Amino acid sequence: MSLTRLSLNLLSTSFILIGSGMALGCLPLIYAGFAPLIFFGLSLSLPGVESVEIDPVDQLEVSKGDVVELTRTVTFRGGVGYVVLHEEVPGSFELVEGDNLQLHVKDFGTQRIRFSYKLRCTRRGVYDFKEVSYSVRHALGATTSRQGVLSLNQRIVVKPSLASAKRIRERDRWIAMPQPSDSKMQMGVVSNDFKDLTTYRSGDPYKHINWKATARATQSITDLPIVNEFEREGNKVVWLFLDASRSMELGNSTANVFEYAVQVTMGLADYYISRRCMVGFSLYNDDGVSLPRDPQVTPNQVVDEEIRGALFPEDRTPRKEDSTIMGRPSFKLFSLPPEAGRHQLLRIERLLQSMEASMVSLDLKQTLRFNDASLGSTNPMTFLITSVRHNRVSLLHEELLELEGIHDKSSRGKKLSILINVQGYNLASKTDAQRVAAQILKYEDEAQLRGALTREATVINWDPSETSFTSKLVAEAAQK
Amino acid sequence: MRKEPLYLLQVGLVWLSTAVALASFLSSSLFSSFSSLLQGNAIYDLIPFGGTLIVEFAVAAFFVAVVLVDLRNENYGYILIYNLFLFSPEALSNSQVNYLNLLDLSKLFTPTRSQEVVIVTGLIILVSFCMIEFVSREREIILRYGTRGVSNEDVRRFEVSSFRYTVMIGGSTFIVAITLLAANLILGYLRSWFVMPYQQLVLGVASLIFLLVGILLYMNYFPLSRE
Numbered sequence: 001m002s003l004t005r006l007s008l009n010l011l012s013t014s015f016i017l018i019g020s021g022m023a024l025g026c027l028p029l030i031y032a033g034f035a036p037l038i039f040f041g042l043s044l045s046l047p048g049v050e051s052v053e054i055d056p057v058d059q060l061e062v063s064k065g066d067v068v069e070l071t072r073t074v075t076f077r078g079g080v081g082y083v084v085l086h087e088e089v090p091g092s093f094e095l096v097e098g099d100n101l102q103l104h105v106k107d108f109g110t111q112r113i114r115f116s117y118k119l120r121c122t123r124r125g126v127y128d129f130k131e132v133s134y135s136v137r138h139a140l141g142a143t144t145s146r147q148g149v150l151s152l153n154q155r156i157v158v159k160p161s162l163a164s165a166k167r168i169r170e171r172d173r174w175i176a177m178p179q180p181s182d183s184k185m186q187m188g189v190v191s192n193d194f195k196d197l198t199t200y201r202s203g204d205p206y207k208h209i210n211w212k213a214t215a216r217a218t219q220s221i222t223d224l225p226i227v228n229e230f231e232r233e234g235n236k237v238v239w240l241f242l243d244a245s246r247s248m249e250l251g252n253s254t255a256n257v258f259e260y261a262v263q264v265t266m267g268l269a270d271y272y273i274s275r276r277c278m279v280g281f282s283l284y285n286d287d288g289v290s291l292p293r294d295p296q297v298t299p300n301q302v303v304d305e306e307i308r309g310a311l312f313p314e315d316r317t318p319r320k321e322d323s324t325i326m327g328r329p330s331f332k333l334f335s336l337p338p339e340a341g342r343h344q345l346l347r348i349e350r351l352l353q354s355m356e357a358s359m360v361s362l363d364l365k366q367t368l369r370f371n372d373a374s375l376g377s378t379n380p381m382t383f384l385i386t387s388v389r390h391n392r393v394s395l396l397h398e399e400l401l402e403l404e405g406i407h408d409k410s411s412r413g414k415k416l417s418i419l420i421n422v423q424g425y426n427l428a429s430k431t432d433a434q435r436v437a438a439q440i441l442k443y444e445d446e447a448q449l450r451g452a453l454t455r456e457a458t459v460i461n462w463d464p465s466e467t468s469f470t471s472k473l474v475a476e477a478a479q480k
Numbered sequence: 481m482r483k484e485p486l487y488l489l490q491v492g493l494v495w496l497s498t499a500v501a502l503a504s505f506l507s508s509s510l511f512s513s514f515s516s517l518l519q520g521n522a523i524y525d526l527i528p529f530g531g532t533l534i535v536e537f538a539v540a541a542f543f544v545a546v547v548l549v550d551l552r553n554e555n556y557g558y559i560l561i562y563n564l565f566l567f568s569p570e571a572l573s574n575s576q577v578n579y580l581n582l583l584d585l586s587k588l589f590t591p592t593r594s595q596e597v598v599i600v601t602g603l604i605i606l607v608s609f610c611m612i613e614f615v616s617r618e619r620e621i622i623l624r625y626g627t628r629g630v631s632n633e634d635v636r637r638f639e640v641s642s643f644r645y646t647v648m649i650g651g652s653t654f655i656v657a658i659t660l661l662a663a664n665l666i667l668g669y670l671r672s673w674f675v676m677p678y679q680q681l682v683l684g685v686a687s688l689i690f691l692l693v694g695i696l697l698y699m700n701y702f703p704l705s706r707e
Contacts (some may be wrong), residue, residue: 006613006614006617009613010613013560013606013609017606019500024575024577025575025576025577026571026572026574026576027576027599028571028574028576028595028599028601028602029571030600031599031602031603031657031661032567032571032602032603032606034607034657034660035602035603035606035607035610035654035657036606036609036610036654038653038656038657039607039610039611039649039650039653042653042656043649046645046649074639084625084630084636099629099630101628101629101630102630103625103630103631103634103635103637103638104634105637105638105641138646140642140645140646140649141614141617141618141621207681279498332636340645375667429503
């Protein structure tokens with residue numbers, strides 16, 4: 001415990017007055033000089049807060065975009081004074097309600113306080129709320145404040161959110177969603193599992209007509225009946241390719257293109273897995289390296305252990321050793337071969353849990369090459385989720401041609417690739433002038449894409465600041 | 481106008497200590513000597529309503545203006561210096577060492593009020609100074625908390641609590657000091673009444689305290705039975 005400058009001022013004033021009073025033999029000055037001394041002594045007689053304790057808290061698991069309430073219970077023992085509590089909140093959380101900086105007045109006796117604040121989780125990841133720092137101040141500031149930390153160790157796992165297609169209620173829109181109809185597994189035997197309602201097509205068995213639905217939907221005599229569509233045995237294949245290049249970080253501190261791209265990926269994976277498709281997933285880096293076509297150079301496949309490692313990483317920064325091991329080039333392939341079922345969705349979710357843009361080192365061509373065994377035989381429907389820049393359109397064109405190469409010759413000309421272009425210019429704009437510039441850049445990119453990629457892929461341009469992905473996808477599909 | 485309790489307390493204390501210091505200065509022999517100098521001057525004859533009152537008013541107005549400027553600029557440290565400056569003539573009048581006689585200025589510093597009144601004046605000035613200093617610091621801290629994002633409700637509670645502690649400690653200081661002064665006075669009266677040697681008085685007081693403590697201890701550990 002040391003004295004503050006103010007206390008020392010009081011003491012020095014006191015000694016000067018008493019000293020001069022004694023020198024001059026002046027009793028009023030001596031008496032007056034005792035006043036600051038008594039004031040200081042009485043201030044010190046107010047005991048300071050002895051201890052601060054915090055109750056343990058539970059781990060939390062939430063989805064991106066959720067609002068989470070963090071509650072803390074703190075006990076102050078002994079003395080009087082003021083306690084300032086401060087909890088560091090990672091930049092990817094947005095304070096919605098309450099304060100992470102608390103000032104509490106401590107009266108005599110043990111005091112137990114409970115406070116909470118609400119945060120919106122704006123980015124995926126694993127976040128550790130390790131400690132709450134505190135500062136205990138004397139009731140009158142006679143002594144210096146005591147600083148300390150309270151160990152908390154609360155881990156908050158923010159899972160990627162889904163751009164859920166489950167909210168789409170209209171039947172026509174369901175049907176209009178792109179389906180992997182040209183995938184290899186479409187020739188399977190029709191099962192008894194209901195898939196969807198659709199309009200009657202020539203050749204459909206009469207027993208599949210849903211009379212109730214037809215009665216409800218028919219408005220004129222020319223309307224076709226509605227038939228039940230059933231799943232076929234054997235699953236169709238969908239591949240999702242997510243761009244994890246540094247350019248995907250365009251945006252602001254709480255929302256960027258990569259976050260929205262992850263949301264789209266999870267939404268699509270959920271949709272197609274729930275439609276009993278086999279979903280494959282791969283991350284690539286548009287700015288990544290191109291390896292020589294050397295059979296000796298093979299990437300390290302990310303295995304389940306590493307996916308689990310990605311869930312609770314010690315160090316969330318991209319690791320240098322990912323690109324070189326023992327001086328030889330070594331590249332991690334963040335890829336999951338096609339599988340059906342909810343566990344595949346969980347694996348994708350775990351892989352994306354702590355993934356940051358620029359952690360991936362392979363470009364799309366290399367990724368396709370290393371996934372050739374899984375891709376070649378299935379003629380999958382492919383989604384390319386990226387953010388197109390006007391200077392990279394030619395590269396994208398080459399990548400899409402490469403992607404077209406994995407499809408069967410029979411399906412050439414049919415657009416089996418869907419390019420989802422997540423536009424982040426508006427996310428990064430703050431001023432009106434920047435917003436105008438963002439619109440211009442957006443239209444420039446769209447125009448270039450329309451001109452260059454009309455044959456290779458269906459392009460869906462999505463600006464997250466304007467509309468939800470579900471609405472955009474449905475609107476695009478309905479137009480088709 | 482700012483209505484925070486700490487600010488109101490601070491302003492109240494500033495005016496209280498200034499008023500007490502001014503009263504001390506205006507009643508000092510130095511000021512009397514100064515105003516009597518005017519009486520021989522031709523200007524004094526031109527002043528219609530009693531010259532001393534006008535001079536008192538002018539001196540008071542000057543110091544009030546100085547305090548107002550300091551209040552506006554929040555220079556609370558200077559206010560103690562002004563108040564001690566105003567208080568010093570009366571304090572020096574009670575000096576037991578006759579340094580001033582050497583300079584032939586002893587007539588300028590002669591006591592006009594009783595020593596107890598002068599001591600109480602000094603206590604009020606110094607206790608006010610202590611409280612003003614603490615309040616200034618608390619207000620700075622409140623401002624800092626406000627800019628750091630502490631909620632208004634928390635700041636308000638801090639302010640009320642600071643007000644309470646400052647008044648409590650300031651009031652206690654004054655009471656303790658006055659009690660010491662009163663004790664000294666009572667002892668002085670007792671000494672003159674008993675016409676007793678000082679050593680006997682000290683021994684007598686010590687014995688009295690010992691006796692009282694003994695009775696209290698006895699009553700505490702051997703309480704009287706109900707029978």
